[in-house]
Amino acid sequence: MVGRHAARSRRAALTALGALVLTAFPSAATAASAPLPTAPRTLGADTPSAQVLRAMERDLGLTPDQAADRLVNEADAGTRAGRLRNALGDHFGGAWLSGATAAELTVATTSAADTAAIEAEGARAAVVQKSLDQLDEIKDRLDAAADRMETADTPVWYVDVPANRVVVRATGESAARTFAETAGVAAQDVHVQVSANRPRLLEDLVGGDAYYIDGRARCSVGFSVTKGTQQGFATAGHCGGPGATTTGFDQAAQGTVQASTFPGKDMAWVGVNANWTATPDVKAQDGQRVQMTGSVEALVGASVCRSGSTTGWHCGTVRQHDTSVSYAEGTVDGLTETTVCAEPGDSGGPFVAGTQAQGTTSGGSGDCTSGGTTFFQPINPLLSDFGLTLRTTSSASTPAPQDNAAADAWAAGRVYEAGATVTHAGLRYRCLQSHQAQGAGSPESTPALWQRV
CATH class of the missing domain: 3.30.300.50 (GMP Synthetase; Chain A, domain 3)
Structure with missing residues (x-):
């Protein structure tokens, strides 16, 4: 099978690349007690959940092998695209994936002289007019x-x-x-x-689990988060303003909206009482669960899956990031547009790429019978704006970011944008993919996310 062979070749290339990095930077090699993990392993893409694979097979028309290969290819491509973005600087024109298994990474540049460097990373070069x-x-x-x-x-x-x-x-x-x-x-x-389609907010509301705002509107739990000792969850801003009270799926007392932004952005978080426990879980098909390991932003063309209590578990692909949408209630900037379907009742619910949290459902058009378009609020800006830490499988070792830490010192809990530079253990690193730093993954141990400079 072509997809399987491509994935194997890419895994071999990653191993070779890791060896080159260690050779070029001997101090990093001596600091490591074991070979650096590949990008797919760093991001958990090499051990996908059965629920993610089955939904990708159904919604993207893939075989089981193709679904598994696609997740590995996407994780690998994100890191290669990050390295090229850093290398091309002002010439960088963006990156995207194509093919059933996302085996082809294309990187755009405004300079034809960059073609050789792009192809050396195993990507196809596209020379464009605008950066x-x-x-x-x-x-x-x-x-x-x-x-x-x-x-x-x-x-x-x-x-x-x-x-x-x-x-x-x-x-x-x-x-x-x-x-x-x-x-x-x-x-x-x-x-x-x-187009005659007008996106609307999916206000009947829910996500992985249902919750109710002020005993009336129903919304979706997105991702579990913490702020200090306070536990809670991220959701859509249009679900309720600060101070609104929430109840759970069984109408049991749950919590209070701590902060909410809408319009402009579509983000909020709810602080819950002691009867509720934050977990890294997202509800998938037939009540099964997928656990989050991080929040690495997926490329255009990558696969994403969404959970909602109205329509359940569905997958599609990322169309584009940083989309502005003018709802009747106001304009929201910075959304991501996807091919995943959704319906009223799905607002606030989680979007995931493999085991990486992507964002919370905002609105869209169409439905899950004829197909549609759905927008989500990216999770990393939400975490950064509200000072939250995403609950992941490694959350126990991920402290909240420290305000008194040096401005350029790497710190678990901070959200880093692609291109940001940090200092860690006396060395400098540049961020390859936007994410919230997890306590279990410092720069030298996560080459999928950081490049030594």
Whole structure:
């Protein structure tokens, strides 16, 4: 099988790469008591749960071997893309995956001279006109204009990385052009996609488990989190404001919304009482559970699965990150768009990629009968904004970030963006993939996430 052979070849390449890293940095080699783990092992992609695999087989049309290979390929590709992003600097135009098993990583650059470096990482090179920074700048101008005008007829706009363009999804061409003109964006810098679909909040609400806000609206538990000694869970901001009380699926007293942001972002967290215990679990198919090991952000094209009490456990792929959506209630920026279906009642629930937490369900269009589009609020900004620690299988060794630690010192519990640099054990490292640092994974032991510089 081609997918299995590709995965084996990639695993062999990773082993070789690990040897090269140790040779180039002998001090790191002497500090390690064992070979560094591969990216798939670091991220838990080499030991996927049966629930994730079965849902991927059903929703992505994969065989069992293809589903397993895809998770390994995605984990590997994320690290290679991170290394190339660091190496290409201002030339970097984004990265994405393709193929049934995500075996092909494409990395874009604005300079043809970078092709050899990209291909040396086993990726396909795409020479594009605009860097990712330039595309982000265009979208930032649209974001600013949305604060000054009505966007009901232009409900979605985003950076389309594979197409190297900014897209405005609108009910008509004229509405999109007016939006761009107000933002001071040239017509040629925006691609208009005409669609009658208007995303709405999935407000009947739930996720892995149901909870109720002020005894009325039903929402979804996203991921378990902690803040100091307080346990709780992350969910959607539109589910309720600060101070709202919540009850569990059996209407038992549960907790209080500690913080909530909506619109602008769609994030909230609930602090629970002593009757509830935070776990790293997410409800999967038929009541089975998947345990989270981290929050490493998946690439465009990667597979993701979602849990919701209305429609259950469904999978799809990431379309794009940093999407702005204009709901009737207000605009939300920084969402991730996916091909996963959802329906009212699924809001706030968890999105996962393998064993990595991705975000909480915000809204969308369509349904799980005919198919649809769903947006989620990424989990890492939520953790960072509210000072929370994601509950994972290694949470016992993941303390909350220390405010008095040196600004550039690596610290468990901190959220790091791709490209960030830290100091640890006297050495410098650059972040390859956005994530919240876990206590069990310092930079020298997680080459999937950090590169020695």
